[in-house]
Amino acid sequence: MTDNYDFIIVGGGPAGMMAAGRAGERGKKVILLEKKDHIGKKLLMCASGRCNVTNIAPLEVFITVYGRGGYFLRTALETFDNEKLRSFLLLYGVETIVENKGRVFPKSQKADSILKALEDYMHDHQIKIQTNVHVLRLNTENNHVIGVETNHGNVLGRNVLIATGGLSYPATGSTGEGYKLASSAGHTICPTYPAIIAFETAENWVKSLQGTPVKNVNIVAYQRGKKITGQFGEALFTHYGISGPCILDMSKRLVECFPVGPVEIRIDFKPGYTSEELDDILLDQIKRHGSKAIKSCLTFFVPEKLTPVLLNLCNMDHQKKASQITAPERKKILKQLKGLRLTLLCHRPVEEAIVTAGGVSLDEVDAKTMKSKLLGGLYFAGEVLDVDGPTGGFNLQAAFSTGYLAGNSVE
Template sequence: MQKKDTKKYDFDVAVIGAGPAGIMAACAAARQGLSVVLIEKNSALGKKLLLTGNGRCNLTNSEFNLKELVKNYNNGGFLFHAFSVFGPKEVIDFFEGLEVKTKTEKDKRVFPRSDDAEEVLEALTDYLSDKKIKMFFASEVVGVSCKDKKIIKIILKDKEIKAKKYVLCTGGKSYPLIGSDGFGYKLAEKMGHTIVKPRPALSPIIIKEGWVKNLQGISLKDIKITVFQNRKKQLQEEGEILFTHFGMSGPAVLNISGKVGDLLEKGEIKICIDLFPLLDQEELLKELEDILRKYPNKTAKNILSIFVPERLAEVLLDIATIDKTEIANNISKIKRATIVKILKNIEVTAEDILGFDQAIVTRGGVSLKEIDHNTMKSKIIDNLFFAGEIIDVDGKTGGFNLQMCWSTGYTAGKSCE
């Protein structure tokens, strides 16, 4: 029996989830003159948005070549149309139009000039208000009523909302402390959708070798890491890595973590670290020999510390079974070759990746086979659309995941006309 105090509402579009994708979906729908409600279970708008880019808000990535852009995603081909409609240039123009001035940094990462995610959120909040978008906070969807392949209404604890179109933007399972619990997957599943197993992505990797603990806090730039399984190369990434007390992190490591998680389900993974990817072994050997000639009385540890941080030099010499106190003049050709080989190929074993509490995004989600890539419309429920992290797409670090949210959100909202 229906409670007497249940309030009933009617809208053209109901957007569930007020993260980046949900906000953009609401904006795109409202721009067409549609009445829109934005429903958020948290007490405030855009909690995850405030965390992006370490609070600076990495809005997008200025990779304007769409063929190159989609390479930065797992299942990136699905996004090609959404990017062609509302890609990085359109995102930058959109925020500039909201008077959020932007700047482009290393690796084409785009940030607000203020370096403040709060400015971005305030601009979006003002825009939602200007477009007369109704917002319900601390409002959790507890049920969905469907009939004849259509959503009839969604049920909240004290409200019923009817709409012509619904957009599900509830995100993934990363950052559970701000309410990301994967509820949207259950909702989609109840309506007949297939969920590709959600897994952590952009998450640090746990390394088996105990010596990594001795390297905690060491950050290395311009490194190449290659992933092998059964001696077959699986993927490769270049960039910055960071050693931690449990293993490895840093942008290059985060970017491979989703795939590493997939591969670990099939068996053991080896990661090979090349500290000098711009030099081949012969060139690196020549540099080492030049240093040995220049400093004939230095110890092996001091020589290697010219190339890498001291603590790493100690670990590498231990791996190579070379005495740290051996004098440069006495280091044999075989030992020199061994040092070069290790500098070009430090092999570690990946044990696992950290869980959703440490992951930046979620891999997996609503199966792309059941979503129209041109509109983000469900192929199962006629008036349902998806956007953002809930779908089975995830990107690298550098503004790619926010761009995916803006693009799919815009496409879904615009398709609600």
């Protein structure tokens, strides 16, 4: 490894691969170093292997969803936006389709088609790829990088990109080593924590509902009686608690509240109806099915597996005939339908997070180039930066955009 490169990429995820391809396209001599035995391992896991690559939302929506990181990402998103990403993929034979909430997937529904496009892009521009290479430290001279030291020796180069990801899914290579490299160069690492994650609950009855989804629900989170956040959409019960798109999109805010104590969520299964309107519908169901057990009436409102849980919470006999249900008992049922309560004790381990919040401070990175303001020739892209967005393709777009901008800016 004695060649001298224009650009050394540390990390073979979406940001690193895009940066490598773009720099190579500009005629730069590039090497990509990946510590695992294959590049793109985490990419292959995205959206359960389907790979939600981006979203069709307009630029201003993109800027908004990243919170304080949105302004920082503007140049990157303007340089390589969602339409340019889709055009790039189409150029490499990957047709994309739009699904619910503007989410964009490969038509093949397979993440490996996205990985192949990136591999072909790098191959077309003579990118050297080395796997099983562990970058140990940055080599510097006169406040400028001159390469990296690896477990196989030194690699010389006048520019280095750290695109190592965050802390989630460590089996794919994301173990936080990029933070250590950045810190060694003097960069501030903002505290890291899971940004898209599921939660464990105090209630053990969730185990009986494992794998049960609830759709079109409204979930509101409270702490000490004060509303924290809320979402409309879908949730999923698990053996340990609750997950699903609605919960994942709320998760960053919930995680930030845990130092104060547990968080309570309330699930409204029929947010389109008032309690009074729902009572009328329940009465109608009781009249129609009066001779049947009350649990059979509740399947009109919630999944069948959830009916015994609701009735237990109401202290009611599952086999009690619908016609025997009293007005006070109806009120108890309605209370659960409009606000089933769960106590969130903690988030799942950070290793299970889809995205990590925190990372390299944005104040120390040039938003127009992704270049370090502290050390010459050092660049950053992707999840290693203190930027994160909700589910729906926003985090992958940020990785592709920052990677492209870095590759487009390297001198």
